Amino acid sequence: MLKKIVAITGASSGMGLETAKLMAANNWIVYGGARHIEKIPTASNLHPVKLDVTDTSSNQNFINTIIAEQGHIDVLINSAGYGELGPVEDISMATARQQFETNFFGAAELTKLALPHMRKQHSGRIVNISSVGGDIYSPLGAYYHASKAALQQWSDILDLEVQRFNIRSVIVQPSGTRSTWGPIARQRILQNTNGDSTYTDLVNLMTTTLADNARGMSATTTDLAQVIIAAATDKHPHRRYFNTFHDRLTVFVARALPNLFRRQIQRSITQPKQ
Numbered sequence: 001m002l003k004k005i006v007a008i009t010g011a012s013s014g015m016g017l018e019t020a021k022l023m024a025a026n027n028w029i030v031y032g033g034a035r036h037i038e039k040i041p042t043a044s045n046l047h048p049v050k051l052d053v054t055d056t057s058s059n060q061n062f063i064n065t066i067i068a069e070q071g072h073i074d075v076l077i078n079s080a081g082y083g084e085l086g087p088v089e090d091i092s093m094a095t096a097r098q099q100f101e102t103n104f105f106g107a108a109e110l111t112k113l114a115l116p117h118m119r120k121q122h123s124g125r126i127v128n129i130s131s132v133g134g135d136i137y138s139p140l141g142a143y144y145h146a147s148k149a150a151l152q153q154w155s156d157i158l159d160l161e162v163q164r165f166n167i168r169s170v171i172v173q174p175s176g177t178r179s180t181w182g183p184i185a186r187q188r189i190l191q192n193t194n195g196d197s198t199y200t201d202l203v204n205l206m207t208t209t210l211a212d213n214a215r216g217m218s219a220t221t222t223d224l225a226q227v228i229i230a231a232a233t234d235k236h237p238h239r240r241y242f243n244t245f246h247d248r249l250t251v252f253v254a255r256a257l258p259n260l261f262r263r264q265i266q267r268s269i270t271q272p273k274q
Helices: 014-025 056-070 093-121 142-165 181-191 200-215 221-233 245-256 258-268
Strands: 005-009 029-034 046-050 075-078 124-129 167-172
Touching: 005 014, 005 056, 005 093, 014 029, 014 046, 014 221, 029 056, 046 056, 056 093, 075 093, 075 221, 093 124, 093 142, 093 167, 124 142, 124 221, 142 167, 167 221, 181 200, 245 258
Parallel strands: 005 029, 005 075, 029 046, 075 124, 124 167
Antiparallel strands: none
């Protein structure tokens, strides 16, 4: 019987790394793609591969390496991503495009490369790591939230198109997790804010809020890895996977009661000066 083959992007840190380690420990053959492959532990079932999801040749090499060495691919987990935060007026368009190249177009291109092989074997699973931020929103997160919302709509449409081939495309929506995401996001806010920005007061508020939220986070990357593995292996997969009931409820409120959600956000921030 062939061993199951999984490709995981963003496998050098956070939930991508934990998922790679757990799946390798459970007898999957794991190909972990990342720019910093030295951070991926080597093991008999875990194969680090240099990968930059914003580069077409790198994406092609990632999928071609798996097919050349294993002959098939069962699951693709699109985990690579980050938060490019800052005021819309201050963030450069080049920076905004880079956010979409990583969080959305990288996943789309890798999926296009994997799908012909999955169709040929008449089976496969695409697991796209989005965020509750694909449905909710907060100040300074315009391009991050937009990229995750795009990923979710794209995944749902893809699922309709490929289900006939016994392939499913599903979304995992994590919330706050103890990882490097928060510190990097706070750093991005500061980098993306002009020195004389009109939004300095909002920047100060949101960086403080992110730091406060990080201290209260209980979910770990291992918790999320378990959710991702369920999304990859469930016989009858759901469209959406959440770590906690609170995450699911937050998304429900944002979608079902958008005016209430917006009022809650407005109350939580200090309005910027005109």
